[in-house]
Amino acid sequence: MGAGKTTAIRAISDIEPIVTDVANHDTSVAKERTTVGLDYGMLSLDNGDRIRLFGTPGQARFDFLWQILVRKALGLVILTDNSRPDPLADLAMFLDGFALQLESVPCVIGVGRLDSHPQPTLEHYADLLEARGQVFPLLPVDVRRRDDVVLLVDTLLGQIEAGMQLDLP
Amino acid sequence: MAQLRLGAIGLAAKDVAYIRALLRLYSHTAKLDWVFVDHPPFAAVVTDRAVRAAQAVWFAGFNGPVLTLVEPPGAPEADTVAYPVHAEQMRTWLALRQQTLRAPAATAPAPAPAPAPAPAPAAIVSEPAPQAREAAAPAVAERRYKLRRWPSPAMLQNNELHLKIATLLSRNDLSTLRLAALTGHSEDACRRFLIMLHQAGLLTESVAPGDMPGHAHEPADASAAPVRNGLLASLRRHLGL
Numbered sequence: 001m002g003a004g005k006t007t008a009i010r011a012i013s014d015i016e017p018i019v020t021d022v023a024n025h026d027t028s029v030a031k032e033r034t035t036v037g038l039d040y041g042m043l044s045l046d047n048g049d050r051i052r053l054f055g056t057p058g059q060a061r062f063d064f065l066w067q068i069l070v071r072k073a074l075g076l077v078i079l080t081d082n083s084r085p086d087p088l089a090d091l092a093m094f095l096d097g098f099a100l101q102l103e104s105v106p107c108v109i110g111v112g113r114l115d116s117h118p119q120p121t122l123e124h125y126a127d128l129l130e131a132r133g134q135v136f137p138l139l140p141v142d143v144r145r146r147d148d149v150v151l152l153v154d155t156l157l158g159q160i161e162a163g164m165q166l167d168l169p
Numbered sequence: 170m171a172q173l174r175l176g177a178i179g180l181a182a183k184d185v186a187y188i189r190a191l192l193r194l195y196s197h198t199a200k201l202d203w204v205f206v207d208h209p210p211f212a213a214v215v216t217d218r219a220v221r222a223a224q225a226v227w228f229a230g231f232n233g234p235v236l237t238l239v240e241p242p243g244a245p246e247a248d249t250v251a252y253p254v255h256a257e258q259m260r261t262w263l264a265l266r267q268q269t270l271r272a273p274a275a276t277a278p279a280p281a282p283a284p285a286p287a288p289a290p291a292a293i294v295s296e297p298a299p300q301a302r303e304a305a306a307p308a309v310a311e312r313r314y315k316l317r318r319w320p321s322p323a324m325l326q327n328n329e330l331h332l333k334i335a336t337l338l339s340r341n342d343l344s345t346l347r348l349a350a351l352t353g354h355s356e357d358a359c360r361r362f363l364i365m366l367h368q369a370g371l372l373t374e375s376v377a378p379g380d381m382p383g384h385a386h387e388p389a390d391a392s393a394a395p396v397r398n399g400l401l402a403s404l405r406r407h408l409g410l
Contacts, residue, residue, distance in 0.1 A: 043404065049400055129318070135319055137339055150408050158337055159336055
C-alpha cells in the first residue's frame with residue numbers, strides 16, 4: 001500500500017488508467033487515497049496486440065484478487081514502499097501470497113522511496129530473498145519517473161526471455 | 170590419431186611465440202604429438218598464476234591439464250614450469266600429459282571424456298570461427314551459470330549489460346554463448362561480468378551438453394516462442410526501448 005501502483009501504471013499506459021481509489025482511512029499510511037479494487041491500464045502495440053496492466057491492492061485482505069489476476073499474467077512487478085514501517089515484511093507477504101505463481105511467473109521487485117528512506121537497503125532485500133532461496137531483480141524506483149517504470153518493465157521482459165530458454169525435460 | 174592441441178591463455182606475445190617455436194622443434198626431435206593452436210578446443214593450456222586467478226571461472230570450466238609458468242623462487246609443484254620457459258621442463262610435462270591424455274579409457278577410473286574445450290576467457294585468445302565452434306559443439310560440455318543472489322548496486326554499476334545479464338541469470342542457467350546471443354554483446358563482455366559475479370560468490374555453475382540447436386536451450390514450447398518473441402519486441406518498441 002502506498003507504493004505507487006496507480007502512478008506506475010499511469011506512467012506507461014496508453015489510456016488514462018481506470019482507478020478504484022477511495023479516501024484512505026488507514027492512519028498508518030500518509031496518503032489521501034488508496035486503491036481498493038484494482039487499477040487498469042493498457043498498451044496497444046503496433047502488431048495489434050494489447051497488453052493489460054493491472055494494479056492490485058497491497059493489503060493482504062485482497063489476496064483473492066491477486067490469485068485471479070496472476071492467472072494469465074506475462075509477469076509480475078512487486079512495488080514496495082521503503083517508507084512503510086516494515087517494508088521487508090511487506091515484501092515477504094507478497095512473496096508468500098504469490099508463492100505458487102512465482103515458481104513459473106517472471107517477477108521484478110521495485111523498491112520505492114529509497115532516497116528518503118535508505119533503510120532497509122537493497123542488500124537487505126537481497127538477504128531476504130536469498131534466505132528464501134529466491135532470486136528476483138531488485139531495482140530502486142521512483143514511479144513518478146517514466147524511465148524508472150520502463151526499466152522495471154524492460155527487466156521483466158528480460159526475465160520472460162530467460163524463461164523462454166528453459167530446457168526441455 | 171589427431172594431434173593434441175596446446176593453447177596459451179593470457180601470456181605475452183613473446184612467450185606465446187617462444188612456446189609455439191618450442192612445439193615445432195619438439196615435433197621434429199622428440200616423440201611428442203602436440204601442436205600449438207590459437208583457438209579452442211584445447212587439450213591442454215599454458216598460463217601463469219596471475220591469469221589463472223583472474224580468469225578463475227574459465228579455468229574452473231576447463232577440464233584439461235593446465236601448465237602454470239612460475240617465476241623463481243617458486244617451489245616446484247605439479248603442473249608448473251619455471252619462467253622464463255624452461256624448454257626441457259616443458260618437454261617433460263608435455264610428454265607426461267600426452268601419455269595421460271592418450272591412455273586407454275579402460276585404465277581410467279571412470280570414462281574419461283576428451284578434454285572439454287571451454288569457451289576462451291576474455292581478451293586472451295581470439296574467438297573461434299562460428300563453424301569451428303559448431304564443429305566442436307557435440308563434444309563440448311558447456312558450463313552454465315545462474316545467480317544465487319541478486320548483485321549489489323555497486324556491482325551492477327547502473328550498467329545496462331550487467332543488469333541484463335543478472336536478470337537473465339536470475340531466472341535460468343545459461344552459458345556465455347547463450348548470454349551473448351540474448352544480450353547482443355560479445356562473449357568476452359559477458360564473461361567479464363561473470364567473473365565479477367563469480368569472485369563475489371554470487372554464481373552457481375552446472376555442466377550441460379553443448380548449446381546445440383534443438384538440443385538444450387530451445388523453448389519448452391518452441392511453436393509459441395516466435396509469437397512471444399514478436400510480442401516482446403513489439404512491446405519494447407512501444408516503450409521506446
